[in-house]
Amino acid sequence: MTPQARLRRPCTYRLAPGADTCVRTQRDEAGGAHIYAHQTCAEARRVAPLYLFIDESRAGERT
Ligand SMILES: [Zn+2]
Secondary structure: OOHHHHHHOEOOOOOOEOOOEEEEEOOHHHOOOEEEEOHHHHHHOOOOOOEEOOOHHHHHHOO
8 A cells, every 4th residue: 555545544533634543344334434543543532443554654665
């Protein structure tokens, strides 16, 4: 995934780009969307993230 894709991932709490964790998924009947947030926003609301995204800026450095 590219850094540009990361910037398009919005935070559901602040409506800001760059969310790095998924906090909720909709039921398939509701569209099945994944709801993203910043880790800090999720922690502030005591929401346990479902999964995290790795730091994509470093993903290509592995050998
Ligand atoms: Zn946020």
